[in-house]
Amino acid sequence: MSRTKLSGSKFVIGEKEIEKIFKNNGFKIIYPEQLTIRQQIGLMKNCKHLAGIVGTALHLSLFAKNGIEITVIYRTEDIFRAQIKINEMKNFKCNYVDAHINFPERFNVKFPFAVSDKKIYTQKYLMDMGFIPKFKINDVDFLKDINSEDDIVRIIGLDKIKKLPKLNSRGSRIKMRLLMFATNFIPIKSIRRNMRYKFTNR
Numbered sequence: 412m413s414r415t416k417l418s419g420s421k422f423v424i425g426e427k428e429i430e431k432i433f434k435n436n437g438f439k440i441i442y443p444e445q446l447t448i449r450q451q452i453g454l455m456k457n458c459k460h461l462a463g464i465v466g467t468a469l470h471l472s473l474f475a476k477n478g479i480e481i482t483v484i485y486r487t488e489d490i491f492r493a494q495i496k497i498n499e500m501k502n503f504k505c506n507y508v509d510a511h512i513n514f515p516e517r518f519n520v521k522f523p524f525a526v527s528d529k530k531i532y533t534q535k536y537l538m539d540m541g542f543i544p545k546f547k548i549n550d551v552d553f554l555k556d557i558n559s560e561d562d563i564v565r566i567i568g569l570d571k572i573k574k575l576p577k578l579n580s581r582g583s584r585i586k587m588r589l590l591m592f593a594t595n596f597i598p599i600k601s602i603r604r605n606m607r608y609k610f611t612n613r
Contacts, residue, residue, distance in 0.1 A: 412463030412471070416442045423464050423486050424525035424571070429510065432528060433462055436542045443468045462506075464526065465491045472497055482506040482536075486524045488513075508536045 415426050434440055438460075443451055455461070455474035462482035463469050470493065472481055481503045483494060488511065498505050510526035510533040527533060537543045 412461060412468050413440050413442055414464050414466065414468065416444065422524070425510075425512070425527045426464055429484065429526060429528050429533070432537060432542055436540070438462065443471065465494060469494055470497060472501065472503070475501065475503075477502050478504065480504040480506070482508060484508045484510050484526060484533075486511050486526050506536060506540075508533055 413426070413430055414423055415430060430440055441454060446454070451471055452474045455471050456476065458475050458479060460480040460482070461469070461472055461475060462484070464484050464486050466486075469481075469483065472479075472494075475481075478501070481498060483491075483498075483505065485491075485508065497503075510528070510530050512525040512527055512530065528537065531548060534543065535548060538545045
């Protein structure tokens with residue numbers, strides 16, 4: 412389930428790289444906005460493993476069979492309760508992958524949604540699924556992960572960052588800061604820690 416054909420606030424930096432890994436491992440890439448409702452529902456009814464960036468498109472999983480496998484890739488720290496409720500109701504075998512990258516405020520990016528296949532949690536999932544060769548990950552790797560500005564510039568590329576839409580007013584910057592504050596300080600940290608990457612076999 413891809414969002415790479417979307418634009419504006421729905422665009423997610425780095426999704427194409429993750430999409431390519433799934434495609435190389437036998438997944439069919441679909442773009443819901445290019446399909447009719449009938450086609451979308453038909454694909455869901457025959458789906459055995461649904462994967463995609465978290466968002467309303469994944470709510471199509473309501474039409475999937477009970478008990479299928481679903482991979483929810485996070486683009487923010489928000490845990491998206493609606494999708495979790497759907498997963499529980501349909502008794503899905505769930506993979507929650509924390510692939511998101513927080514943009515430093517100095518970049519002044521308008522839509523700071525980014526994911527990376529280089530993030531440790533993402534690579535742990537990809538290794539567990541057999542999508543990439545295995546390598547040893549220690550606790551130090553998890554602690555440092557992709558957090559610094561240098562990491563973000565290295566992975567995304569400074570040229571690409573410079574081309575991203577920017578916040579062009581003080582009011583917009585304040586609004587974005589309030590949004591990020593609300594996202595980061597909702598008192599559910601223990602839940603978020605568990606959602607980093609939980610791979611369960613039922």
